[in-house]
Amino acid sequence: MSIPPSSSSPFPPQQPLSTPEDTVFYSIYPDLPSSGTSPTSFLHSLHLRILSHLSSLLPPTFIWHRDPFLLSPSLSPVPRLHGHVRFGDNLDDEWLVVSLLLSLSSLDHSLSIQLHDSDGDFLLIEAAYRLPRWLSPDQSPNRVFLRGGRIHIIPKTLSQDPPSLEQALAILSAGKSNTVASEPIQSAIESRIAGYPERALANMHTVRARLPLPVAQVLKHEPSLISLAVQGFYDRDVDSMKLAAKMERFLAGGETVVVPVTMSRAMYAQLVRQKFAAPRCYPMPAAGEAGFEEAELGMKIACGFEMMYGERKREGEEGKGETWEAFLRSLESSGCFQGVLPGSSEYRRIVDGAMEYYRKSSTFSRTRDMLSAPVRKIDEILSLEYSINDFEGKDLPPSDNDSWLYEGEDELNSVISDRQKEMEDYEFERSKQQKSRKQSTSNKFGANNFKAVAESMQAFVQKLSSFEGAEVPENRNSSAVDVDVGQFIKDMESVLGPIYHENHPDAELEEGSTSSEMDFDASENESDIAEPCADDDTEDNFMESYSDALNEELNATTLNKSFVRVSQQPCNYEDEGMPTASKDMSEELTPVDVDVNLVKSFVDSFSSQQGLPGPASNLLGLMGLKVPHSANKE
Structure with a gap:
């Protein structure tokens, strides 16, 4: 419980305290009347009604494991009744609280009830295998409520970021949007509290x-x-x-x-x-x-x-x-x-x-x-x-x-069996969805699939990522990577030296020389340095010089033979008497098909996995693409 510091207090404000591990906290937010009754008197009347309802569910002699169920009124941040129950080693008390509050929300549909413990929204944990993928712990604050005897989850379509408490309560009280959680989520919670409060009495x-x-x-x-x-x-x-x-x-x-x-x-x-x-x-x-x-x-x-x-x-x-x-x-x-x-x-x-x-x-x-x-x-x-x-x-x-x-083994095995069945059902549904997606694609990994892989990969590379790491774009346009070309040229010049004109006699490379042999030392002959030109020309000249030097170095390796080039009409160089040097020059000028090479690399990597999980299948799966195991054969 925080203590508000007085103006004369020598101590700094208290830091938020962590939630105790064995305690469930709950808050009941009523839809207040527009006029007439004051919030204080309304909360007092509501408190009495709630106690009357709970007494019909639990006898006064019921013994809680550590703390009894209590409620206290509060007007900040919004009018509410709140409390907490320490359940210690007896988890039944925590789920008894959920059962009582869910029953209370069924009785009065104007109540929005929120619960949490040290794990956060523990109701979501219970229904973990039924949740939508976007509902992460970072997205769940102020989204999960009990209202009208049902679990409500404020969807992302109504609030991209976690809503404030006031925003969430306004959405629920308006009742204009469908916030009721899916039936699988409802079933998971209902099965967990089935039999309460009678189960607690037993x-x-x-x-x-x-x-x-x-x-x-x-x-x-x-x-x-x-x-x-x-x-x-x-x-x-x-x-x-x-x-x-x-x-x-x-x-x-x-x-x-x-x-x-x-x-x-x-x-x-x-x-x-x-x-x-x-x-x-x-x-x-x-x-x-x-x-x-x-x-x-x-x-x-x-x-x-x-x-x-x-x-x-x-x-x-x-x-x-x-x-x-x-x-x-x-x-x-x-x-x-x-x-x-x-x-x-x-x-x-x-x-x-x-x-x-x-x-x-x-x-x-x-x-x-x-x-x-x-x-x-x-x-x-x-x-x-x-x-x-x-x-x-x-x-x-x-x-x-x-x-x-001494005979709790059967009950323990039953709980383990239920959890195992839940996991198996989840894996079965997941595999069925994967099979459905796989069947929806062509049995052959055709041209459309090649294009989809290439486009998805390009979107992935161009996507600007946050500090949380790279994420696969969810079918939405991504902004291109923002590069200051002028600053990039200046940075390169600071390392490599000034750029030569391509028509300057001293800028021509000697036969057999490479970019590593180029001397940009201005002290040798300052007169040989080209005069400054327009920014566009400088950028073009630099990129051409850089590309030529790079290509000349790569030509000495076998790297260029590993790429697939754009399909062209075959030419019979020997019949036409064209020399070998001209043939090599023609092949060099044939552009590389980037998309085909990208897909070929993916398929080769996928084939090397031999049906096992690997980076290629994982990345393609995130992009919503499934490669048939026979794709490499075709």
């Missing part, structure tokens, strides 16, 4: 446990506090273990009682699967005796309560907690401690100043109240009169079967 586990009397009293009045106790036990550290070693708050008198405790399956697994030695002050039967498992489970719950209570009480008094730690991290990232050794007097001075500023903020009081709320609740419950007689003499239900804890 995920509860009730077990007998022998608890100290104060712990049994707390759970009798506030069963949901079991989640904080399990969290305190599971996330214990050295300092909290010291609290459990004394058991000052929850073992007064040493009386214990067997009671049924309800928790999620994830909580039960976190308690049972961890080895933990009981504190010396805690009464425990010997291992193997009757009731040992009930006593061991109760001991872990009691230690969790003791650790949670002590930690919350201390953090509440200090008002620190996770909010203070986040504030301190933001100061470190902004450079407040740059060059300062941790633990030094200067470091402590900065921390003390930050703490003083933090204590004056409204966040401090809110954090203190939030951290101390469970402590106040426990103190209030334990202040009531209670005795062991309140729990004895009652028929206790048997513990639920926990075979699911």
Whole structure:
């Protein structure tokens, strides 16, 4: 939670904090009435309606793994109800939130609901094999919403760049454009939340446990506090273990009682699967005796309560907690401690100043109240009169079967099988599309295909690329590469020296000389240097001289024999008595067919792949062209 700096604050503004890994965030944006009701009163009324609807889906006794589903009103940046749920190791809570919000959007079609977690738009991840190719993580912000019981994705046709939140909400509320996601995407999300919220209720586990009397009293009045106790036990550290070693708050008198405790399956697994030695002050039967498992489970719950209570009480008094730690991290990232050794007097001075500023903020009081709320609740419950007689003499239900804890292989294999089938279906559809495109082309790689390859490659080469790298043009005209010819000539002259006139006697190359033998040293004979001429003539002369010199060097190699030249009428040089030198000159003057050579290189490269993936097939595939495997034979 960010703290707006005051004008007198010595600290820089906080940097945005990263999203916690085990938390889902949600925001509900209503279509506000044009006039009459104020946004504040409208949000308050909406809040009450939502709570009423959710209570019909989940009983009040439902136990969330870590945090319950809560909503808070806010007017910035736009009027909304928002909240977050930490689901920890229990992903069922995250998908339960999705199910509840989707049901809420079905009830009220004027609500646009947005969700995200540390992975971003996790709904898109669930439907990854059904998404259009353009919907990348960079394009997804403010595009995915729940509305009217459906998934909505604002298409690229309505906004090339990711829209702002206000723009996205305006598009959804107008209802003039089709923003409903495709049926495959809808099906992927619906199959993931199928069975909720009933599935979440079935995920509860009730077990007998022998608890100290104060712990049994707390759970009798506030069963949901079991989640904080399990969290305190599971996330214990050295300092909290010291609290459990004394058991000052929850073992007064040493009386214990067997009671049924309800928790999620994830909580039960976190308690049972961890080895933990009981504190010396805690009464425990010997291992193997009757009731040992009930006593061991109760001991872990009691230690969790003791650790949670002590930690919350201390953090509440200090008002620190996770909010203070986040504030301190933001100061470190902004450079407040740059060059300062941790633990030094200067470091402590900065921390003390930050703490003083933090204590004056409204966040401090809110954090203190939030951290101390469970402590106040426990103190209030334990202040009531209670005795062991309140729990004895009652028929206790048997513990639920926990075979699911040891027989999860079938469920795991089912999930893996579903994912494997999803991947296979995706690959099948992909191969079918590729086969369809391949059949749509001619069985022969004809002239039209040659032309398509050449044109596509030319468009690819001429396409100006961004910093993200070269991209194949998507059937749209690309701007030609922008080259300043005049500056290019000047740069070349600075390296090679001034340009000779082609008719200057000293500029003629001697017989058998090459461009590497040309001497452009102006110090030899300044009078031999041609007078400056017009820019156009200079450019033409330079290019001709450069081309002639380059061709003369290349003629000494076999490179020219590797190119396919433009088809001409065959000439019988021997019959006409034309000398060999003239024949070579005629071949030299025959232009190279660039397009044919380009396609020939592609086909040769494709043939050398021998049906395996390779650069030629990959590049041609990106350009939407499929070369038949028999193309090289034809």
